[in-house]
Amino acid sequence: MTSKTSYPKAKINVVLVESIHPRANDLFKAEGFQVQSMAGAPDARKLASLVADAHVLGIRSKSDVTPAILAAAPKLLTVGAFCIGTNQIAIDEACKRGVPVFNSPFSNTRSVAELTIAEAIGLHRGLGDKTIQMHRGDWDKSAAGSHEVRGRTIGIVGYGHIGSQVSVLAEAMGMRVVFFDIISKMALGNARMVRSLKELLEVSDIVTLHVPATKQTQGMIGKSELARMKKGSFLINNARGSVVDVVALAAAMKSGHIAGAALDVFPDEPAAKGEKFESPLQGLANVFLTPHVGGSTEEAQEAIAEDVCDKLIKFVNIGSTTGAVNVPEVELPEQLIRDGARTVRPHRILHFHKNVPGVLSKMHTLIANMNANISAEYLRTNEEVGYVVLDVDPSDGEAIRKKLAEIPETIRVRVLW
Numbered sequence: 312m313t314s315k316t317s318y319p320k321a322k323i324n325v326v327l328v329e330s331i332h333p334r335a336n337d338l339f340k341a342e343g344f345q346v347q348s349m350a351g352a353p354d355a356r357k358l359a360s361l362v363a364d365a366h367v368l369g370i371r372s373k374s375d376v377t378p379a380i381l382a383a384a385p386k387l388l389t390v391g392a393f394c395i396g397t398n399q400i401a402i403d404e405a406c407k408r409g410v411p412v413f414n415s416p417f418s419n420t421r422s423v424a425e426l427t428i429a430e431a432i433g434l435h436r437g438l439g440d441k442t443i444q445m446h447r448g449d450w451d452k453s454a455a456g457s458h459e460v461r462g463r464t465i466g467i468v469g470y471g472h473i474g475s476q477v478s479v480l481a482e483a484m485g486m487r488v489v490f491f492d493i494i495s496k497m498a499l500g501n502a503r504m505v506r507s508l509k510e511l512l513e514v515s516d517i518v519t520l521h522v523p524a525t526k527q528t529q530g531m532i533g534k535s536e537l538a539r540m541k542k543g544s545f546l547i548n549n550a551r552g553s554v555v556d557v558v559a560l561a562a563a564m565k566s567g568h569i570a571g572a573a574l575d576v577f578p579d580e581p582a583a584k585g586e587k588f589e590s591p592l593q594g595l596a597n598v599f600l601t602p603h604v605g606g607s608t609e610e611a612q613e614a615i616a617e618d619v620c621d622k623l624i625k626f627v628n629i630g631s632t633t634g635a636v637n638v639p640e641v642e643l644p645e646q647l648i649r650d651g652a653r654t655v656r657p658h659r660i661l662h663f664h665k666n667v668p669g670v671l672s673k674m675h676t677l678i679a680n681m682n683a684n685i686s687a688e689y690l691r692t693n694e695e696v697g698y699v700v701l702d703v704d705p706s707d708g709e710a711i712r713k714k715l716a717e718i719p720e721t722i723r724v725r726v727l728w
């Protein structure tokens with residue numbers, strides 16, 4: 312093994328803002344990186360000064376990583392959004408600079424699924440209203456309108472990460488599961504795929520939505536879909552506010568056709584904590600309203616920290632961009648090669664370039680002229696940039712890096728050894 316490394320890990324500076332879960336701090340430190348963490352979202356000026364020397368930046372949803380912030384961070388290799396959305400980051404500009412952005416879209420799957428099951432039971436037992444009555448001092452002991460979920464049919468719309476997890480948990484509770492998805496999905500356990508949303512609505516005692524916000528899912532559950540649902544059935548929306556017409560839902564509940572609903576997401580959500588929330592569903596019987604907290608648990612925060620850290624560390628250490636939201640995804644497995652009697656790690660070139668014809672052939676010529684043999688290579692492109700990872704037999708890594716940096720189309724190049 313070569314003992315000298317291209318860049319000492321102890322010189323990699325990680326800046327974490329917005330009280331990212333402490334697990335992130337531990338994982339970066341275990342990797343040997345320097346970590347600076349702070350609570351709260353810094354303003355633009357403070358963030359610009361924090362990133363001036365940073366190789367890795369970790370944020371949550373409240374820090375705006377604008378083109379100006381990226382310009383103020385000449386050493387920045389990558390950005391981690393320790394949350395789901397990446398709207399707060401100028402991801403296209405980051406792509407043009409060869410800075411991959413990673414997030415964690417699926418670490419809160421279990422949290423949403425558990426809330427959904429809790430709501431399914433809560434709606435069948437009228438738990439929300441009973442609790443309010445008890446707080447008011449009313450003792451309304453009665454079995455009327457209360458049901459077990461065992462044996463009831465749950466209809467899952469969208470059988471992705473969350474929908475399929477709900478399927479497993481619901482079956483464990485003895486529920487019958489039907490699901491509808493636009494993509495043909497393998498049914499878990501005894502779940503049954505139905506051919507249309509119409510069929511799902513007609514057979515389900517409880518309908519739960521787990522689809523993304525798209526043009527197709529906009530207003531997916533409106534007046535006619537609600538009318539198609541069984542009389543006395545329930546609706547759960549823990550997906551996105553745009554999926555349900557809440558005015559039509561309120562009307563269907565007032566008429567007694569829909570017996571209860573649980574909503575965690577709304578067409579108009581307050582922008583910040585403390586802002587007033589208004590909905591036509593307020594004050595109706597057997598309705599759970601929660602402030603978009605389906606995925607908000609401490610376990611999910613920790614899982615997000617682990618997921619994003621893994622992606623950032625893999626990019627810094629071996630150049631893998633799997634899971635990046637803005638650059639081509641490339642993952643070249645690590646390999647060992649023979650060098651005489653020794654087994655050695657190849658030198659790894661990570662090269663972001665403008666996606667124009669001829670760049671790869673310039674690189675190949677240059678590498679061949681330096682007598683460096685290529686042992687593995689993986690290129691992918693998007694409209695703007697190409698990203699290629701090449702393993703070459705150990706040679707003068709720094710000289711190769713300098714030469715590749717001179718290619719006019721090069722955006723960014725690193726050589727790891």
Ligand code: NAI
Pocket residue numbers: 416417419420423468469470471472473474491492493494521522523524525527528549550551575576603604605606607
């Ligand atoms: P996913 O991408 O794993 O699954 C979505 C599924 O919906 C896919 O199988 C897809 O094929 C299917 N689908 C898309 N359009 C459809 C249509 N028109 N009809 C039927 N199926 C359709 O997504 P995941 O992680 O399961 O998330 C589901 C939803 O939950 C998303 O809207 C997400 O934003 C939301 N979510 C809400 C949270 C909360 O705090 N309440 C937290 C996390 C996710």
